[in-house]
Amino acid sequence: MHHARLPLRPGMAVGLLGGSFDPAHDGHVHLTKTALTRFGLDRVIWLVSPGNPLKAKGPAPLSTRVTHARDIMQDPRVLVSDFEAQVGTRYTAATLDVLLSAYPGVRFVWLMGADNLQQFHRWDRWEDILNAVPLGVLARPGWRQSALHSRAARQYRACRIHAQAARLLAHSSPPSWCFVNMPMTPVSSTQIRENGGWTTA
């Protein structure tokens, strides 16, 4: 399980944004900047997935997606990484197992758009994820209500941190989660692919 060492130090609050990034777009940038500010994070790592386990169709080649993501996301606090391919994981729970043991003392927070919270209970070992790291959820067009009524949200209602206390999230003990609104960026990778803005040749 060798990987290029990530530049993280104990005590840092580090957001993890997993995604296909097929391709990366302004919505991802916007989510990341909002998360840095609202959750008081020191760093965000984009974990460019080798392939979402729930999606049947494979994405564009990993190196293409990483290169494009690095072009789009230019902020010294953000690192675009192919960590999952390096360590051979594609399930989030497994990725977190590796990260938590390799970087003790780092305060990881798993970030996601509200659409992902809605189907979060279908992820492999989803309750292990919630028990491993705090979860920071950012609103996305059309998904606020269904996300807040999702199975995970209902089951873990008591562990929700109010948006006004979002800066406590990285310092809270899991299970904990926080739902933060942000100005909507109505863009998606699906839309870009359908408009021919991204070719997977």
Ligand SMILES: Nc1ncnc2c1ncn2[C@@H]1O[C@H](COP(=O)(O)OP(=O)(O)OP(=O)(O)O)[C@@H](O)[C@H]1O
């Ligand atoms: N416009 C957006 N606003 C807020 N969150 C977003 C936005 N676009 C993507 N996200 C979030 O970013 C993460 C990674 O997204 P992903 O790479 O799947 O992009 P996507 O646009 O959702 O792709 P696709 O359309 O192929 O499903 C997910 O947690 C997703 O919820």
Ligand SMILES: O=C(O)c1ccc[n+]([C@@H]2O[C@H](COP(=O)([O-])O)[C@@H](O)[C@H]2O)c1
């Ligand atoms: O671990 C799982 O079972 C799982 C199921 C669906 C999605 N994920 C992760 O969620 C992130 C968002 O995926 P995607 O394809 O919607 O961009 C990405 O890091 C995936 O690996 C993880």
